[in-house]
Amino acid sequence: MPDSPAAPVPRDPLADLIACPRCDAVQREVEPAPGQRAVCLRCDHVLIAPRKSAGKQIIAVCLAVLILAVTATSLPFLRISRAGLAHASSILDAALAFSSSPLFAALSLLLAALIVFIPALRAVLSIYVLLPLVRDRAPFPGAIQAFRLSEALRPWSMAEVFAIGCAVALIKVTDLARVEFGAAFWIFALLVILVPVQDGLTCRHSVWKSLDREVRR
Amino acid sequence: MSSARDMGLCACTRCGRVWPRTQSRCARCGRRLQSRHPMALQNVWAWWVLGLMFYLPANLYPMLITRTLSSEAENTIVGGALELARHGSYGIALVILLASVGIPVAKFVTIAALAFGVRHGSRMAPARRQQLHEVVEYIGRWSMIDVFVVAILSSLVQLGAVVAVRPGPASFYFALSVICTMFSAMAFDSRLIWDAEDEMPRTAPSLKDPVT
Numbered sequence: 001m002p003d004s005p006a007a008p009v010p011r012d013p014l015a016d017l018i019a020c021p022r023c024d025a026v027q028r029e030v031e032p033a034p035g036q037r038a039v040c041l042r043c044d045h046v047l048i049a050p051r052k053s054a055g056k057q058i059i060a061v062c063l064a065v066l067i068l069a070v071t072a073t074s075l076p077f078l079r080i081s082r083a084g085l086a087h088a089s090s091i092l093d094a095a096l097a098f099s100s101s102p103l104f105a106a107l108s109l110l111l112a113a114l115i116v117f118i119p120a121l122r123a124v125l126s127i128y129v130l131l132p133l134v135r136d137r138a139p140f141p142g143a144i145q146a147f148r149l150s151e152a153l154r155p156w157s158m159a160e161v162f163a164i165g166c167a168v169a170l171i172k173v174t175d176l177a178r179v180e181f182g183a184a185f186w187i188f189a190l191l192v193i194l195v196p197v198q199d200g201l202t203c204r205h206s207v208w209k210s211l212d213r214e215v216r217r
Numbered sequence: 218m219s220s221a222r223d224m225g226l227c228a229c230t231r232c233g234r235v236w237p238r239t240q241s242r243c244a245r246c247g248r249r250l251q252s253r254h255p256m257a258l259q260n261v262w263a264w265w266v267l268g269l270m271f272y273l274p275a276n277l278y279p280m281l282i283t284r285t286l287s288s289e290a291e292n293t294i295v296g297g298a299l300e301l302a303r304h305g306s307y308g309i310a311l312v313i314l315l316a317s318v319g320i321p322v323a324k325f326v327t328i329a330a331l332a333f334g335v336r337h338g339s340r341m342a343p344a345r346r347q348q349l350h351e352v353v354e355y356i357g358r359w360s361m362i363d364v365f366v367v368a369i370l371s372s373l374v375q376l377g378a379v380v381a382v383r384p385g386p387a388s389f390y391f392a393l394s395v396i397c398t399m400f401s402a403m404a405f406d407s408r409l410i411w412d413a414e415d416e417m418p419r420t421a422p423s424l425k426d427p428v429t
Contacts, residue, residue, distance in 0.1 A: 014226070014234075014235045014236060014237070015234070017235040018233045018234075018235070019220075019221045019226075019228030019229070019233055019234075019235050020228075020233070021228070021229075021230040021231070021233055022347060022351075022407045022408070023220070023343075023347065023407065023408055023410070023411045024220035024221050024222060024228055024408040024411060024412075025218045025219070025220055025221075025411075026219060026220065026221050026224055026226065026228070026235055027218075041218060042218040042344075042411070043343075043344055043347050043411075044344070045347075047233065078369070078373050080373055080374065080376070082376055082379055082380070083376075083379055085376040085377055085379055086376075087373065087374070087375045087376055089369075089372045089373040089375075093372040093373075094365075094368045094369045094372040094373070095368060096372070097367075097368045097369075097371040097372035097384060098368065098371075098384055098388070098389075104384065104389060107388075107389055107392055110392070111364070111365070111368055111392075114361070115365075144246060144247055145247070147246075148231070148246060148247065148248075151231065155354070155357075155358060155399065155403070156358075158358055158361055158365075161358055161359055161361050161362055161365065162365045164312075164359075164362055164365075165361075165362045165363075165364075165365030165366045165368075165369060166365070166369060168309055168312060168313065168362065168366045169365075169366045169369040169370050169373070171301075171306055171309045172301070172309070172366070172370060173370065173373065173374060175304065176374060176380050177374070177376065177380070204231075204232070205232065205233055208231075208232035208233075208234075208245055208246055211245075211246075212234075212245045
């Protein structure tokens, strides 16, 4: 066959479609410009929301979250004093407050996970998934599983709920004794701001697509 | 607007990729593909009932046990909030009441209404019901505030004989109740809202509507 054009690679026609995970409406996938959002035609659910150089920003935020989480757990969080007696408590102490009886021990571990370990783990997983992608390399082995786990843990990361809990607890305590803020308190306040930033920057669809492309290559 | 089910396709709810019905696993993200989970509503109700069962002892048992030099006081959720209001911190009492009573009760009602609506039809527009589901999913975690308050107080307020705070059994049940209702909201498949709408048109189709 003299100079016939190369046969086009057969392409899955379904790959151009996207289904809304909320209402199941199938629509043609149109990649919006960075900073813009593609919403479902039927239910207005945000389908794609890419951002310019989001990958690098997310990695930076995740590193910050990780450092803050480690330091916040090891330093004293709050300290109270009354009538010459004082007691300081770290975030881990708060999470492990229930460990006195065996019934509460499981709850203690769960609280520790919700407050610190899950946000930190999600930061590690995001870095693991995105690091090769922003450098245009093939993803690390298991990147798909890592991103899957990170997405599944999203509702269980409760650092910001804990922060509001702190505010309420402080007001209750001020009646009983004098309260001093430890370094970890301010570190944790920063952490609470950064975790939603990390989620807001991540466009799941864009990550899945780039993981897909890299795996196929 | 046709759904993947109507087109004889199956959509991945995690990454949005569309596959033929024969495919059993999403080749992009590895999620098991299921056009509709046959037991979806049963799962919702199972978690719902479990959550409600834990919610009752959570309100009856003491949440916080405060021991001072002279006395020992046990506070339930509502009792603690009323105590705060008596001391003048109305704002905080409101936050506690909202997070521990208002949100959980609203959540139970909303999830039940959504599940009923799928089975028996609803007068509310599907888009509105889906928004409700999203709100329930988002707001569920905020009920954990009271458990965290108890955790902070009982780790911090340990001043020997002067004053000490212990968690009561209600905190345990309350945490379990929040977790069960979170699972219940997650088990609810919002695609069912739109399916029911497609099957049971409330108004007769007019000539102006394009037939799809």
